Amino acid sequence: MNSKVLQVTALSLVSLVAAVAPALAQTPAYPTKPITLVVPYPPGGPNDTIARALGPELAKALAVPVVIENKPGAAGNIGTGHTARAAADGYTIALPGSALSINTVIFDNAPYKIGDFRAVGMVAQGPVVAVAHPSLNIKTIAQLVAHARANPGKLSFPSGGKGTSPYLAGELLKNTANIDMVHVPYKGTGEFIPDLLAGRVPVAFVSPLIARQHVDTGALVPLATTGTRRLRGWENLPTLEEAGVAGFRVLPWYAVVVPAATPTPGVNKLNAALQQALASAEIQKKLVDLGLDALPGTADEAQAVVVQEVQLWKNVRLSD
Structure with missing residues (x-):
């Protein structure tokens, strides 16, 4: 290749970079449009109550609307399965509970695997x-x-x-x-x-x-x-273990999750927004009313909880 061709090629590359760079610089950062928060249960339950309190706080932190979408049915499997199949672009998130993990143990035909999700963060935990x-x-x-x-x-x-x-x-x-x-x-x-x-x-x-x-x-x-200690506001009520049922513990948790292939920068931004939301007085009050404790933390910590819950229920005999 002669020097004139090399000069032309170099000039072409410089021109291409010069043309592309402004376009890349102008690419808006996530998020730029409304985010759908899927609740895999009907309105009125704890997942829905938490989501409707959390939505406005997440919207404030992310500067885009957060739309609550109830997709109930099949013990949460319909809405959770829908989220697993959604585009992994950060615009479909879900707020399942412990059933996210447990359903993979008790349903042979669950429409998702734990590996289909990536945890954004825990929201709360508490007894019933x-x-x-x-x-x-x-x-x-x-x-x-x-x-x-x-x-x-x-x-x-x-x-x-x-x-x-x-x-x-x-x-x-x-x-x-x-x-x-x-x-x-x-x-x-x-x-x-x-x-x-x-x-x-x-x-x-x-x-x-x-x-x-x-x-x-x-x-x-x-x-x-059903917790390991007496519940705030119910101090006169014993735990099941105190009442004589040894080893009894059921502490449901709630978490925000996204499809597994969601890019890390988006997950990190969602986690930061979730931490901000959990620190708000409005969310703190709602969780106390629900008898729950907020669970701030990292996405990795939340992922560990999701995986550990699968192991916890593998040895419990469950009926249909």
Whole structure:
């Protein structure tokens, strides 16, 4: 190649770089359009309540709208599976709970794998409250266990579907107390409350926020909480372990996740926005009302929790 050709080639490359550089410099940084926050459960449950409090705070931190989209069904698998298949561009995020991990253990045909997701960050964690309908005339876990043993297969408990915290708490109680109760799945927590209040499903595990309003009116009787220590605002209520069910622990968590191939810069920006949101007075109050503790931290820390939860439930015998 002669020197004139080399000069032309060099000039061409310089011209190309000069033309492309301004275009690259003008490429807007993520995010530049609304972000969809998928809630894999119906409105009214804890995931939805958290998402609707979190959305405006994330929007403020990211300077774009955050649109809540409920995609309920199949114990959260429909909305979670939808997120797994979404474009990995940071514009579809989801707020599942512990069921994200647990469903991969209990469903042979779950429409996703844990490896399909990348955690952005944990949001919160906290126990649920065991309650009974007054018609049972039961006021303690010991009385519930005795009643269930005397009436095997006669008591039923509801949930928002397999993998949800009400389901897991009921199943773990069956395992640890060696009792027989019938699981009745619904599409979401909000769906089973009317039947619980009517006594058609007389025992349940529900979020403290939902339990509080019905306990205060006498419509439900509180029995115990599912954490490792007494719950703030419920100090007179024992944990299940204190009530005699050794080793009992159900502490549902909530996390923000994205499709696995989402670029790291986008994940980091989302995590920074989440940390800012979790520090806000509005979110702190909402989480306290829900009986939850905020869980600020890194994306890597959240990913470790998601993976560890899979191992936790592998050895628990769960019914349909």
